[in-house]
Amino acid sequence: MTASIYGIIYAGVLVFVVASVLRAVRYAKLPAHLRWELYPVPHEEAERARHGGSYFEVPDWWTKPRKVNFAGELKVMIPEMLFLKALREFNRKLWYRSFVFHFGLYLLAGTIALLAVAALGTILLPSLLAGFVGAVLHTLYTATGLCGAVMAIIGAAGLLHDRLSDPNLKNYTAPGDIFNLAFFIAALGALAAGYLLRGPGGPGALALACGLLRFDTAIPVPGVLSAGLVLGALLVGYIPLTHMSHFIAKYFLYHNIRWDDLPTAQSAEIQRRFAGYLTFRPTWAARHIGADGARTWADIAATNPSVGAGK
């Protein structure tokens, strides 16, 4: 039984990592698009970023050195990632639920990291973890784990309630959206309940983490906790297969699209890539395009349909 649970957890983590990497690679390998930035672009020089300005405000901008203000990006990215700043600013009602949900998940991710450290320490440096450090870690992962689970469950329940009752959301809610939120509530609920109700003989979080690392199948896992672990593992594997993997998409949507203002003339790599795209052969069927599957984008762009075959 315990071995099966471990197997499912390993599989869940593996699917999460592989699917996330594959998704990121898939997006990264898409052709670079035409520029489509949206201001404010926070890596602009601070003086311009304040009002949302760009280097186009500078006379003869192409003759001036371009300074990229990474600190400006961080000032936007960190509050966005940690506190969902845009949602807070533009959709406060939903933010109350979504922030609680997401911050709960962050705490749970932190819990896993702390547990991994504690488990590795217990296995490799048992003397160190036996004392004060171990006690601190125990307090931390217990607190973050329980707080995280409670926050994520409350947040998911609030989001589910909105999805089912708010007319602004209902029209756009698919069965899958309901399932996803219910899945979070069920998995985290079972995990939290299983942990709290595991009884005196049940394994603690650290024992389970050590067991996972050592593949120690002798650890008895009570029923509810087993269910929580299995559901949690399935959930972890499921997330990157769905639109909930927006933690990956967001990187591309912000850095590659919204904030990509790199002038083509300043990048030989961009020029090389786009010269390649102009050799693609489209098959659009409208007559004015004049595409036949043999002509390239460069050919098509150089054709005047008002005087050529596409007229």
Added chain:
Amino acid sequence: MKEAVKLGDMSRPGRTPLAHLENEDLMRLPPPLEDPSKYHNWTALAPHTREKYECGLDDTCALNLPQPQTKEEEAQLVAKFLSGLEKLFTRENNWTFLQPLLLTMEHCAKCQTCSEACHIYEASGRNELYRPTFRSEVLRRLYFQYVKHGGLLSSLQHGAIQLNWPLVARLAELSYRCNLCRRCAQTCPIGADNGLVAHELRKLFSQEMGIAAKELHDTGSMLQLKAGSSTGMNAEVVKDNIRFIDEDTSEKTGIQVETPWDVEGADILLIHNAGEILAWPENPGAFALILNAAGVKWTLSSELAGYDSINYGLWYDDAQFARVALKHAQAARKLGVRKIVLAECGHAHKALSVIADRVLLGDLSIPRESSMTLLRDIVMSGRLGLDPDRNDFPVTLHDPCNLVRLMGVVEPQREILRKICPRFREMEPHGVDNYCCGGGSGFAIMSGNNFPDWRFHVSGRKKLEQILNAFADCLDPSVPKYLCAPCSNCKGQFRDMLAYYNLWEKNRILYGGLVELIVNAMTDVRPGYIEWEWH
């Protein structure tokens, strides 16, 4: 209360419109337009239009899409749509925007945060049909069903929708109920872009099915590529018109103005939106006067499309876009100018400076600069004698979306106004948070059927509210007021919308460009360049 439109209604058989707006449904306006019972009534679509064209979306019809006569014809059109849908998600056909489109399709959380940012949704009285996510969700469901070939599980995960001709016809119209201002995208916590979705739908219809608004295609980009300008002016006609403008400007200002043509090796190739030359000749006249007075070495080009900066392909068709952008760059290359400067036209700014940037390679990569930046440089340099007292009237500034939110040219025009207009006041919100004029993405030139009613009642409404609020302290007609809009398309929208609501006659709100204000303040020029007459 009206029942909200559902996504599934898009497939509803028949041609009964899904949405109908009454004046009472619309967002309330401030004084003097606070009473909806006094608004224009909507012009009903003519019966022959309803009989002949697909008008099953709402109260208007932008495309005049002919009704198929047989079921077979319908099926063929649906098959063509599907073929275009697949191409929209392939590298060879849509490398231009595949990455942002795919990410938007796969990661919208449907949180509706974007809805409150959309001026059309708000102005319509929050009609469901005009939510930024409505058309996106239809496309998203089609994407998962027909491009990703999702089965039952996918339908449960993403939702399903029935694909039929009524849906395709309505979706084509719905792609022309968005100004592409991308204010929605600015607020999306994930970064999804519902404005892009409308853009890509328009491309699908144009590039695969040959369906586009005739003002953008037939009498827009096609005419520009044929005659040289979407106004229909060829090089000889445009030169004649500019000569008349030079004469008028010289006479009016007391300063001899001559516009240089085709000067090889000039520092600047200035490209106007040719609509200015016909509709607002005082604008190119003012440009010529300012550039000459500042000692700038500049020229216009008489090459095909080289004298008209418009690029309507930006709004509906990548191939048409690239063709026109290429013409602009080739005109500059031929003259060997140091840089291209875009005059007062927002979409031309973005088209040539930003969107075309990746495809103007090699010797076509000629630097592009905004006239706002150049003018700020001239005004602040002290090369012109300027007397702000000549502009002692209330002035507010409209931020063209393409110039500001989508290109980041925010401050130069403000610096000028703060220097030469002592009673300048901002609209709220402004800068990159501005609202579209309601004429964006081609609407300003689309006047078929009763589309202007929709433009002025719905898409322009939020901007109208902003204008009235900006002038709330001086609405009395004894005080002339100036709405500065450094963009031809925006001016076209303001000309028509202010007239529609009679705001010049009743409240003396005039609109115009930025250069007119500069010339109006020039001490070397006879006073009164701005004539305070409706035009």
